[in-house]
C-alpha cells in the first residue's frame with residue numbers, strides 16, 4: 001500500500017491563494033485506508049475550504065486515483081463544474097493521474113511517504129523501496145535496502161549497538177534481523193555467499209511496465 005500523510009493546512013491554503021471555486025478528489029484505495037483521502041476526509045476538506053471562503057463545486061471519489069481510465073471517467077463532472085483548481089487527496093501517483101486528465105491546476109493535499117505494510121488499522125511500516133531487483137531471497141525475506149538506514153546490501157556497517165541501528169536507535173539493525181532470520185531458516189551460509197553487485201539500473205526513473213509488449 002502507498003502510505004500518505006496530510007500536508008499541513010497552511011501549506012495547502014498557500015497553494016490555493018486566489019482560488020474561489022475548487023473541486024475535491026479523493027481516492028478509494030490506499031488514501032482511504034490511510035485516512036487521508038476517503039469520504040470522511042473529502043467532507044472534512046470541503047468544510048475546511050468553505051471555512052476559508054472557497055466554494056466547493058464538486059467532489060469525486062474514484063475507486064483508484066492512480067487508474068487513468070477510472071479517473072478520466074470520474075473527473076468528467078468536474079470539468080464542467082466551474083472549478084478553478086482541484087485539490088487531490090490521493091498519493092503523488094493519483095494526483096499526477098488527475099493532473100494528466102484535467103486542464104486545471106491540481107494541488108496535492110497529501111505527502112506521499114512510502115510503500116508500506118499495514119500492521120493494523122492506522123499503523124504502517126515501510127517495507128520496500130521498489131528497487132527493481134529484489135534480493136529478499138538471499139536476506140531471509142528482510143529488505144536491507146529499506147530496513148537499513150544506509151541501505152547496505154552486503155552486510156552491516158558495524159555501528160549497531162545492542163541490536164539497534166546507529167543512525168536511529170529506535171530501529172533494529174537490519175543486518176542483525178537478517179542474521180537471526182537466516183539462522184532460524186538454517187540459511188546462515190547465505191551470508192558468506194559471493195553475490196554480484198546489486199546495481200540500481202532497474203531503478204532508473206521513470207520506469208514503465210508494459211505487459212502488452214512482445215517478449
Ligand code: SF4
Pocket residue numbers: 127128129130131132133134135136143144145146
Ligand atoms: S530488495 Fe528491492 S524489491 Fe526487494 S523488498 Fe527490497 S527494495 Fe523492494
Ligand code: SF4
Pocket residue numbers: 147148149150151152155156157158159160161164165166167168172173174175176
Ligand atoms: S547499524 Fe545496521 S541498520 Fe543501521 S546503518 Fe548500520 S548496518 Fe544499517
